Structures are given as structure tokens and as C-alpha cells.
Amino acid sequence: MKDTGRRILLGRIVGAFGIRGEAKLESWTEPRLSIFRYQPWILRAPNGDEREMTGARGRESGKHLTAQLPGVTDRDVVEAMRGTEIFVPRSALPPPKPDEYYWVDLEGLAVSTVEGVELGTVSHLFSTGANDVMAVRGDRERLIPFVQPDFVQSVDFEANRIVVDWDPEF
Structure with missing residues (x-):
């Protein structure tokens, strides 16, 4: 693996959960809660705007994960983030085991x-x-x-x- 500057898409925000500003996430990590291990996140909004975020926490919640995003306490803010993709730098992931590949x-x-x-x-x-x-x-x-x-x-x-x-x- 030579390109350490690459980003890996790990999931996306699919909506709001509750009234306290929690987000519903779709995670493509295995196990899916592992998405919280790999930070900082690079959040890319549907309009292309990006920002970095560290400190997201979460839990299992049915078919999605529920996440508390640092500094976000309003459901409307989360709804505006719907469709935002969650990337991490490739370097944030552990090296693959022998004969396994990302x-x-x-x-x-x-x-x-x-x-x-x-x-x-x-x-x-x-x-x-x-x-x-x-x-x-x-x-x-x-x-x-x-x-x-x-x-x-x-x-x-x-x-x-x-x-x-x-x-x-x-």
C-alpha cells in the first residue's frame, strides 16, 4: 500500500435520532461499531463541503448506529447533515493481516x-x-x-x- 494520503469511506449520516441532536449512522465497518475507533472523521456534506471531527461516540440502535457528535445538540442540525459521508485517512486503519486486503x-x-x-x-x-x-x-x-x-x-x-x-x- 503506497498511497497513505487516501481516504476511506466508512459510513454516512442517514438522519436524526430523538430530540437531543443524536445522529443515525450507517456504518460499513466490521463490526459496525468499529467506525468510532477510527478518528478523526472527515465529514463530506452532500454539497461537497468538508470538515474534520474528533470525539464522536455511539451505540447500536436497531439497523443503524446512534451517534453523539461533538458540539451538536440540535435535531435540526443533524437533519441538515443527512447524507453526509464519513471518511477517515487510510493511515487511521490498522494494517491488514497477511493475505487480507483493504x-x-x-x-x-x-x-x-x-x-x-x-x-x-x-x-x-x-x-x-x-x-x-x-x-x-x-x-x-x-x-x-x-x-x-x-x-x-x-x-x-x-x-x-x-x-x-x-x-x-x-
């Missing part, structure tokens, strides 16, 4: 087959429930299951390359 670290890496055929670069990843899938854009888009060692043979951050066992015609 998706953002894989995005932009070149992908080639074991025979050396260039397929393109990783544009994004997504989960199907059964496994994660890399979207590789080159002469066309290919969806390659991120399954090691069946399809993904190696990930080399020094060379900015992923080698896959994949038929380039598929």
Missing part, C-alpha cells in the same frame, strides 16, 4: 494473467455474499472472483500488480 488498496492495481496477458486495472470491488469480486477495466470490463489461490495468484504492491489465473476471453 479494497481501496487494490483499486488501481494492474491485473494480468499468469501467461502475462494484460487485462486492465482494478476499478472497484464488491461482495456477492459468496465471495468478493474485482471489476477490472481494460479493453472491456471483466468481473473476476477475488478468490485465492483459485483465481488470484498474487498481489504485489511493490509492482502495483495482481496476477490472476483467468481466461482473457472470458
